Amino acid sequence: MFPKFNLREFKRAMQRLGINVEELSDVEKVEIYFKSKKIVIEKPQVTCMKFQNQTLYQIIGSSVEEQTPVEYSxxxxxxxxxxxxxxxxxxxxxxxxxxxxxxxxxxxxxxxxx
Known part of the structure; x- marks a missing residue:
């Protein structure tokens, strides 16, 4: 379905464009919080890309959506x-x-x- 992805070639191509690519290791979990729910990604593959003054995080993995209980004061x-x-x-x-x-x-x- 998809051609084989070569991370080394990807990093070289990004460096030629002036984009620093770094794979973050030992990432256990990523949580994204919304107003009424939360997305949890266990054992994700996280890549950090830096270009000029911007930082982009690419997160790959299986996610689970959880409803967060709303508490009112x-x-x-x-x-x-x-x-x-x-x-x-x-x-x-x-x-x-x-x-x-x-x-x-x-x-x-x-x-x-x-």
Whole structure:
């Protein structure tokens, strides 16, 4: 399917272009965090490429997507309750629908969308 990839030839070609290529060894895990999830890559092959003032990391490996539990602060929950007069459960539901955005949660409650 793909032609055989020769890392040595790749490094030489990149050096001719002024790009320094270095393979990082002993990398155990790479984690990429999003607002509502996390991608974990176990035992990846990581290559670092430096060109001018830029650094590029190429990560190759099998990934697993994990949902990260969202935690809301007590201050946010209490603030929503004080501003809207709703129950704690309703304030939490609004925060979940608003992805943690307090102002959006208050608007959802006031517009009776929760």
């Amino acid at each position: 007590e201050e946010d929950i209490d603030f929503i309750i004080s501003q809207t007069g709703v129950s704690r459960d309703k304030a939490l539901e609004a925060l979940k629908r608003a992805n943690g955005d307090v102002a959006e949660a208050i608007l959802l409650i006031r517009e009776s969308r929760v």
